[in-house]
Amino acid sequence: MAPVAASNPANRGRDNLESTWAYLEENVEKVMTKLREGVDMKTYMGVYTRVHNFCTSQKPTTTSPAGAAHSASRGAHLLGQEIYDKLGEYLSKHLAEVNARADTHTDEALLSFYIREWKRYTDAAKYNNHLFKYLNRHWVKREMDEGKKNIYDIYTLHLVKWKDDFFQKVQERVMQAVLKLVEKQRNGETIEQLQVKAIVDSFVSLGLDENDPTKSTLDVYRRYFEAPFLTATKDYYQRESKLFVAENSVVEYMKKAEARLDEEKERVGLYLHPDIMKKLMDVCNEALITDHSLLLRDEFQVLLDNERVDDLTRMYKLLSRIKDGLDPLRNRFEAHVRKAGLASVDKVASSGDNFEPKVYIDALLDIHSKYQQLVTVAFTGESEFVRSLDNACKEFVNRNEVCKSNSSRSPELLAKYTDQLLKKGAKAADESELEDLLLQIMVVFKYIEDKDVFQKFYSRMLAKRLVNVSSVSDDAETSMISKLKEACGFEYTNKLQRMFQDIQVSKDLNSAYKDWYDKVMEDSSKKRTIDSTYQILGTSFWPLNPPNSPFSPPTEVNEAIDAFKRFYDGKHTGRKLTWLWQLCKGEVRANYVKQGKVPYTFMVSTYQMAVLLLFNEQETLDYADIKEYTQLSDDILDTAVMGVFQKARVVTATPEGGKPEAGTKYTLNRGFKNKKLKVNLNVPIKSEQKTESDETHKTVEEDRKLLLQAVIVRIMKGRKKLRHVQLVEEVITQVKNRFPPKVSDIKKNIDILMEKDYIERLDNDELAYIA
Structure with missing residues (x-):
């Protein structure tokens, strides 16, 4: 029997690995270096099939004892590691060659080389990822699922190798080239911005999460791009701003800083990663604003004094970018407004005590309006600047030269001005203009501290307007009360609204009284001697005092009020009527003096009416007789009655210019003349x-x-x-x-x-x- 050579399974596995990798390496090399020429389908399928066949072979190929023991325990689970390791070794060798070529380039040439190689390398990585898809799907996935470290899908493996074997060696030189390029642009030169963007994108792509390779981070970008970029930016602007400030005005510097900040913000959109925006702005703010904040703030007062709104806007926008940058400005603004307000009031006060309330209120409003406009335009209506404006206005409204002798002068003058607006005869504007004026009144009212003083004066003046039927319109009165209610609440305006109700009730009552009186006159065949109307005012709501002088009404008036009392007592029981003679008024026809054929009509108070009616009996009366008939006190008779008559030339005194006292005689002036047919004698005296x-x-x-x-x-x-x-x-x-x-x-x-x-x-x- 012929001997048969025994074959070694380990050698067969080794031959299989070597032959497989030789085939794969040849084609991977084509992908890495000649991908542009394309890879035909036969080659693609060949590579894919060889990877598949190797991964699905039944035995591990490793011959190392450790490997054998490991493979014995895990079997087919290890198949694929050899190819994975071989690919890694190839990539390291490939990148060593790339690095050698990179050493021959500098600055922009290096950037061009880096970007070109990065594009070629990542395109090849994507293609290789497809070629080794079976390896990814099975062996790589199982290794990663079991928590093995430093195992990545084939594309990510390419990135890891690029980072470890090439990027770490060239990143500092690449970044220096990027910074030189950006500095050129900051100096006004045109650069190839897409180069910087490509570098940024590559740095971002290299960020891998070590705990989860499927996720990416910005760690590489932040460490190797963002950090040196921010440091270079800060250094650049610190140098530039220091030189610029030394040679230019503060206003020009603000324009320069504003332009630089806009440029950097735009730069992020052009080629930087959005993540850098806040840090970049913080660095620029520190170099361009914080380092020069004292200089900027020192210029603030100059800009305020000269009303440089555009420059104030620019300063506000700059200092608002840094922490606590605006606090000193707000304090200076408040002091400036307060000073301006006090100076404006000083001008009014310098004219003496006889200034019109309108002049005073207009002075306050002019200052407020001026600086409110400034806050709105220059400081974008920022709440803290509004607060500073309010604090300043509160100060100069309540504590100024006019208020020195009387701290409640402002609310009093405001109430008087309001009265002038709401009273008939004022040079009133139309309805919309009047509404605007009332809104302005509420602006000053907001700053008034003694709101109770305003309420007291306003309610008394409102009472007079209602009693004398001298309001410009009910709508205007209602509008003002509504504004006060909104500002201070229901309780503040409760009595004011009740006063309106009383007037309405009185209108209805007078209508009923007229019907009743006409019927009584028919039954008694008496002739009406006086045409009268009455207002019933609730004591609790009206700020009116009883008469401060005794008074004996003339017979005609007595008859009229007796008739009304009979009517009123018939409708109400247990009510007491107190006649407010000092507020009553009427008209009398002077048949003894005429303008042409028409007799004059005198508009008089009831006190004046009582005196005039005495002259129906005799044309000359002694002062003592007048006082005895009317029972009026000396001060009322002297000033409000006889003083007015003499001044208007309704009567003449004997001796001429004689004091109002016993022995002085008063005679009707039959030569009385006036341009008007209706002459108002019921004019309040300043002393009153x-x-x-x-x-x-x-x-x-x-x-x-x-x-x-x-x-x-x-x-x-x-x-x-x-x-x-x-x-x-x-x-x-x-x-x-x-x-x-x-x-x-x-x-x-x-x-x-x-x-x-x-x-x-x-x-x-x-x-x-x-x-």
Whole structure:
């Protein structure tokens, strides 16, 4: 029997690996170097089939003892590792050759080489990934599923090899070339931007998650591109800005910085990764803004003084980019507005105390409007600058030269100006213009601290407008009350709305009275001597005081009010009517003097009417007789009646210029002349207006005292016990929207309530409510 040579399975496996890899390497080399020439289908299928056949062979090919032991335990699971390792070795060798060629290039030539090689290499990697698809799907997948480290799909293996065997050796030189290119562009030169973008994309593609190779990260990009790029950017702008500031104005520097920031933002969109945006802006902000923030802020006041809106806008936008960059600007802006407001009011005050409320309010509004416009345009309406504007306005509205002698002067003047707008005869604008003016009033009202003072004056003036039927329109009055209600709440305007209701009820009542009176006149055959209307005003809601002088109405008036009282008592029982003579008025026809054939008509107060009717009996009357007939007090008779008559030349005095006292005689002036047929003699005297203003302020003080006591009781009733300091703080919190209370006033009212046994003092400065 002839001897037969025994074959070694290990050698057969080795031959199989070597022959398989020789075939694969030849074709992989074509893919890596000649992919543009194409790979025919026969070759493609041949490579795929050889990989498939090798991976599905029944025995492992490794001959190492460790490998044998490992393969014995895992069998076919190891098939494919040899090809995977061979491919890795090939890629390392291939990239060593690429690196050798890279050493012959520098700067832009190196970038071109790197980009060209990266494109060739990654295209080949994608193709190889298809050729080794069976390896990926089976052996690679199983290895990765079992948690094996450093095992990747074939495409990713190409990237890992590029990173380890080529990228790490050239990345520093590549990045230096990129930075030189970007600096050229920053210096105004034109560059090939797509080169930088290609480099960025390659750095990003090399980011692999070691724990999960299927995921990508930006670690490589951030470390090797982003970090040196940011450092170079900061250095560049620190150098440039330092030189530019030394040779140019602050305004020119701001324009330069603004342009540079726009360029860098645009650069991200052109060829950088979006992830760099925030860090790049932070670096630019530090170099261009933070490092020069003191210089910019020092220029702020100059720009404000010269009203350089465009430059202020530019400065705001720049400093808003850095932390706390705007705080010093807000403080300076607030001080500037306050100073401007005080200066504007000083001009008004310098004209003396006789300035019109409109002049004062316009001065306040002009400053507010001017700087509100500035905040809106230059500071984009930013809330903190709005707050600074509000703080400044509050200061100069409430504490200025006009308010020096009387801290409540602003709300008083605002109420008077409002009265002028809402009263007939004002040079009013049309309805829309009036509405705009009311909105402006509310602007000043917002800054008024003593809102209770405004309320008191406004309610008294509203009462007069309603009583005298002198409102420009009900719609305008309603609109103003609605605005006050929106600003301060229902309680603030409750009485104002009730006053309107009383006027409406009075209209209906007068209509009913007229019907009743006409019927009574028919039954009695009496002739009407006076045409009268009446307004019934609720005592609790109207800020009106009873007459401060005795008065004996003339017979004609007495007859009229007696008739109305009979009518009213028939409709209501238990109600008392108090006649407010100081607010009553009427018209009398002067038949003794005429303009042509038409007699003059005098518009008079009821007091003046009573005096004029006395001259129906005799044309000359002694002052003492007038006083006895009318029962008026000296001050009313002297100023409001006789003083007006003399000034208007309705009567003449004997002796001429004689004082209003016993012995002075008054004679009707039959030579009276006036351009108007209707002559208004019911003109308030300034001394009366001053007295009324003083009385209003006194009422405010009394109301404040009662309000503080009510708030203290309400707080203590709810809390039962409270420390003194805490009570004071809570009172201030609840009352400050109406007026800023003084701590001394709060303590004083606490003492009053203790005397009245509403609260008592306990130990440790604690107060208790007495039920």
